Amino acid sequence: EAGVAQSPRYKIIEKRQSVAFWCNPISGHATLYWYQQILGQGPKLLIQFQNNGVVDDSQLPKDRFSAERLKGVDSTLKIQPAKLEDSAVYLCASTRREGTPNSPLHFGNGTRLTVT
Amino acid sequence: GEDVEQSLFLSVREGDSSVINCTYTDSSSTYLYWYKQEPGAGLQLLTYIFSNMDMKQDQRLTVLLNKKDKHLSLRIADTQTGDSAIYFCAGSILTGGGNKLTFGTGTQLKVEL
Numbered sequence: 001e002a003g004v005a006q007s008p009r010y011k012i013i014e015k016r017q018s019v020a021f022w023c024n025p026i027s028g029h030a031t032l033y034w035y036q037q038i039l040g041q042g043p044k045l046l047i048q049f050q051n052n053g054v055v056d057d058s059q060l061p062k063d064r065f066s067a068e069r070l071k072g073v074d075s076t077l078k079i080q081p082a083k084l085e086d087s088a089v090y091l092c093a094s095t096r097r098e099g100t101p102n103s104p105l106h107f108g109n110g111t112r113l114t115v116t
Numbered sequence: 117g118e119d120v121e122q123s124l125f126l127s128v129r130e131g132d133s134s135v136i137n138c139t140y141t142d143s144s145s146t147y148l149y150w151y152k153q154e155p156g157a158g159l160q161l162l163t164y165i166f167s168n169m170d171m172k173q174d175q176r177l178t179v180l181l182n183k184k185d186k187h188l189s190l191r192i193a194d195t196q197t198g199d200s201a202i203y204f205c206a207g208s209i210l211t212g213g214g215n216k217l218t219f220g221t222g223t224q225l226k227v228e229l
Contacts, residue, residue, distance in 0.1 A: 042206075042222050043159065104161040110157075
């Protein structure tokens with residue numbers, strides 16, 4: 001089966017600019033996650049979708065970050081305006097259900113964002 | 117919320133065993149996972165253990181769980197150069213929104229010839 005697809009692979013922007021990341025999960029996977037991984041740290045959950053509904057966005061900085069999954073398949077994550085501390089790898093993951101061992105999270109290769 | 121801590125680096129010689137350690141704070145974690153991340157790639161699930169188990173073996177991998185001390189370890193037998201990567205432990209807590217994974221800071225494993 002095809003894996004989780006993310007684009008772009010790399011993005012460099014200046015602070016206060018806007019950026020958007022795209023994720024296409026594995027076909028049939030209802031649950032989609034966006035994680036932020038700052039260099040030297042573990043991934044931190046930003047938002048979790050179940051189909052097109054938000055399950056958990058408690059750690060999403062909503063003043064500048066937004067995400068949507070309108071048709072319950074692809075998802076976009078947007079940052080507007082970007083800050084220097086947003087420099088990180090943004091990982092998308094998907095699973096059939098809520099990430100149980102019988103349905104583990106499958107991760108994409110991520111988008112590396114550099115804010116200058 | 118859950119806090120998960122790991123040592124930052126581990127260096128071993130090829131053929132030796134590697135032991136990567138992890139401590140966590142929330143004893144209600146249902147499952148505990150080990151993920152591997154190679155440069156420029158996403159995270160790959162290696163193995164997991166249910167919280168009511170104390171050991172699980174899967175080929176070269178052995179997971180030990182000490183619930184009393186909230187300590188998790190991953191032992192890799194006969195470590196190979198291809199095992200060089202960053203290893204993350206993660207705890208899973210069931211919430212109203214489903215399983216929520218909290219990852220540790222990662223341990224970079226370097227395998228030397």
